Each structure stands twice: as structure tokens, then as C-alpha cells.
Amino acid sequence: MSSSDDRPIAFLDLAAQQERIGPVLRQRLDAVLAHCRFVMGPEVTELEGRLAEWAGARECVGVSSGTDALQIVMMAEGIGRGDAVFLPAFTYTATAEVPLVLGATPVFVDVDPQTFQIDPEHLRSRIQAVRAAGKLRPRAIVGVDLFGQPAPWPELRRIAEQENLFLMADCAQSFGAELAGKPLGCEATATTLSFFPSKPLGGYGDGGAILTDDPERAAIYRSLRTHGEGTTRYEVLRTGMNGRLDTLQAAVLLAKLDFFKQELARRDAIAAQYDAGLGGHVQVPARVADSRSAWAIYAILVGSAEEREHLQARLKDKGVPSAIYYPLPLHKQPAYRDHHDGAVLPVSDDLAQRILALPIHPELTDQDVARVIAAVKG
Numbered sequence: 018m019s020s021s022d023d024r025p026i027a028f029l030d031l032a033a034q035q036e037r038i039g040p041v042l043r044q045r046l047d048a049v050l051a052h053c054r055f056v057m058g059p060e061v062t063e064l065e066g067r068l069a070e071w072a073g074a075r076e077c078v079g080v081s082s083g084t085d086a087l088q089i090v091m092m093a094e095g096i097g098r099g100d101a102v103f104l105p106a107f108t109y110t111a112t113a114e115v116p117l118v119l120g121a122t123p124v125f126v127d128v129d130p131q132t133f134q135i136d137p138e139h140l141r142s143r144i145q146a147v148r149a150a151g152k153l154r155p156r157a158i159v160g161v162d163l164f165g166q167p168a169p170w171p172e173l174r175r176i177a178e179q180e181n182l183f184l185m186a187d188c189a190q191s192f193g194a195e196l197a198g199k200p201l202g203c204e205a206t207a208t209t210l211s212f213f214p215s216k217p218l219g220g221y222g223d224g225g226a227i228l229t230d231d232p233e234r235a236a237i238y239r240s241l242r243t244h245g246e247g248t249t250r251y252e253v254l255r256t257g258m259n260g261r262l263d264t265l266q267a268a269v270l271l272a273k274l275d276f277f278k279q280e281l282a283r284r285d286a287i288a289a290q291y292d293a294g295l296g297g298h299v300q301v302p303a304r305v306a307d308s309r310s311a312w313a314i315y316a317i318l319v320g321s322a323e324e325r326e327h328l329q330a331r332l333k334d335k336g337v338p339s340a341i342y343y344p345l346p347l348h349k350q351p352a353y354r355d356h357h358d359g360a361v362l363p364v365s366d367d368l369a370q371r372i373l374a375l376p377i378h379p380e381l382t383d384q385d386v387a388r389v390i391a392a393v394k395g
């Protein structure tokens with residue numbers, strides 16, 4: 018074996034990406050350094066236009082992070098004390114954190130054992146249980162497009178309509194994905210994006226955006242991201258926040274957007290190679306029907322927590338990184354368990370024990386992918 022066969026593989030390789038996109042990136046950054054409009058510069062508006070166009074949404078509002086995007090959307094709906102916000106237990110912490118920050122209560126819903134997306138049947142029963150208990154007012158559903166795949170949007174829309182609940186999409190991991198031949202971004206009343214560096218479309222720092230077809234809501238989001246300002250700068254219409262997207266981040270994202278289609282195709286090809294190499298050895302990710310994943314995360318399932326521990330150690334020995342998303346479902350987190358009503362969420366509990374993410378990013382070579390497959394097979 019040559020020494021290059023033992024070279025550690027990166028879980029995420031922003032340096033290699035930077036080399037590949039360097040000239041476009043530098044041109045974009047130089048333009049910002051030349052005009053010095055670091056807050057709400059022209060790149061922010063340009064990016065908003067490009068993202069809206071990509072998603073087929075009427076409006077896009079650039080904000081400071083995916084978390085702040087969730088917060089601005091919930092603030093605009095007036096979500097707060099006494100409100101129940103239904104969301105999956107198997108997601109990143111931010112989805113549950115925001116309702117709590119606003120004084121509302123997250124109601125954790127279990128997920129589908131195949132696709133890992135929120136389980137619509139369980140969602141229905143959780144809404145009924147909250148109504149029956151009579152303590153909280155059901156207000157909103159947050160559908161999370163987990164790992165790059167879409168949540169079950171047709172079912173979520175039906176439930177939101179029947180139950181008269183606000184429907185929002187936490188698409189932090191899945192911008193670039195498609196459902197029924199259409200890009201994600203318009204499945205709910207508002208869709209939030211994150212540009213954290215490790216997301217499929219990532220900046221060089223924090224950033225986010227909100228997509229919506231509703232111009233009135235978009236105007237409120239724009240006001241909220243700038244301290245609740247009105248038509249003049251020093252008129253304060255509502256309690257807002259400092260939630261703007263940096264011009265420099267917008268410039269980075271504009272550069273990266275030029276390569277995004279290619280990168281999504283590369284991620285998809287890597288996923289297909291993993292499927293072919295690993296199917297039968299471990300449980301490879303099930304696809305949501307009629308969709309295309311953005312492949313934020315390629316997660317396999319192994320037989321048990323012990324098996325996963327051994328596999329991770331073996332991979333590490335062979336220079337192959339892996340990661341656990343998520344080692345603890347949110348209803349079991351120290352910060353959230355006291356807010357949980359005690360419902361049992363067996364699928365989320367089980368996934369946390371057995372799930373393992375393999376590297377999937379556009380800089381992986383076919384040789385890297387073959388090495389990951391060989392290492393998993395042992």
C-alpha cells in the first residue's frame with residue numbers, strides 16, 4: 018500500500034473547496050472590500066434574488082443564521098407563552114431551542130424509522146393529546162428536512178390545514194434538495210435556511226435566510242431582522258433583533274452558488290457509490306419517495322450501539338472520519354427533558370443508538386469513497 022492510501026480523509030474539506038472555487042471567491046470578496054458596505058450591501062440583495070429564483074419563492078430574506086431565521090418566523094407569528102410547537106425529536110437542537118427562547122413549548126414527535134423524517138401519524142396523535150390535556154394551545158408545526166431529504170410535506174400540509182396550525186419548514190440541512198421535481202423552499206408558509214459552513218450551501222461563518230411566497234410576511238421578517246424598524250430607520254414598529262446577513266457572507270455564498278449544482282450532483286454520485294458498496298452490509302439511507310437529496314449527511318444504521326462503537330474505532334484507525342447525528346434525541350437532552358411531557362419516542366431513541374454518518378462532500382475522490390466503503394466492510 019502506498020502512503021497516500023493511509024492519508025486521513027476529511028469529514029468536510031473547506032480548504033480543498035476554497036482552492037477549487039478560489040478565483041470566483043476572491044473576485045466576490047474583493048468587490049465587497051472595494052465598496053465597504055459591510056452591512057446590507059448589494060450582495061445581500063443579489064443573493065436573496067438568486068435564492069428566491071432557485072427555490073421558486075416570491076421572497077427571500079437574508080438573516081444572521083438558521084437559528085435566527087427560525088426565531089424571526091416564530092416572532093412574526095407571535096408564538097410565545099402557552100403555545101405548543103410540534104417538531105421532531107430527532108433533529109438539531111436549534112429547532113427546539115427557538116420556541117423555548119420565545120416562551121413556547123416544544124412538543125416532540127417521533128420520526129419514521131426508514132427515512133428519519135417526522136412521522137405524520139405520530140404528529141396527529143401528539144396534536145390530539147395536547148388538545149385533550151388542555152394546557153397548551155397548538156400553534157405551529159416545524160417540519161425539518163433532515164439530512165438533505167424532504168419532510169413528508171403533503172401530509173404535513175394536510176394536518177396543518179385540518180388542525181389550523183402554522184406550518185414552517187426548517188430546511189437548514191436541505192437547500193438544494195427536490196421533491197416531486199421541484200426545489201425545496203415552498204413547501205410551507207415559511208422556509209428557513211442555514212449557511213453554517215458544514216451545510217451543503219455553507220458560508221464562511223454564520224448566515225441564514227427565510228423563503229416565503231407571502232410578501233406581507235416577508236416585510237415583517239425584514240423589519241424584525243433590523244430591530245423592528247418601520248419605513249424610516251428610527252421608527253420602531255415592533256420588538257425585533259439584530260438578525261441581518263453579513264455582506265461578506267453573501268459574497269461567499271454568491272461565489273459558492275456558481276458551483277452548487279455541480280456539487281449537489283457530486284454528492285448524489287457519492288451516495289450512489291456508498292449504496293452500491295455498502296447495501297447488504299449495513300442499512301443504507303432510505304430515499305424519500307419522488308425526491309432528490311441534498312446529501313447534507315449520509316447516515317447508515319448498524320445493529321447496536323456496541324457495533325457502532327467498534328465500527329467508529331476501526332474507521333478511525335484507517336483514517337476514515339465518521340460522526341453521530343444525533344447521539345441524544347432532543348426529548349432526552351438535559352436542557353429540554355423537563356419540558357417534555359413524557360411521551361415515549363422509541364424510533365428517535367433507537368436511531369440515536371445505531372446511526373452513523375460517513376463523509377459526503379464534493380471534494381471526496383472516487384478513491385476516497387472506495388476507501389470508506391472498504392473500511393466500513395472491515
Ligand SMILES: *Cc1c(COP(=O)(O)O)cnc(C)c1O
Pocket residue numbers: 082083084085108109111112161187189190210211212213223224225
Ligand atoms: C444547522 C441547523 C440549524 C441552525 O442553523 P444555524 O445557522 O447554525 O443557526 C437549525 N436546524 C437544523 C435542522 C440544522 O441542521
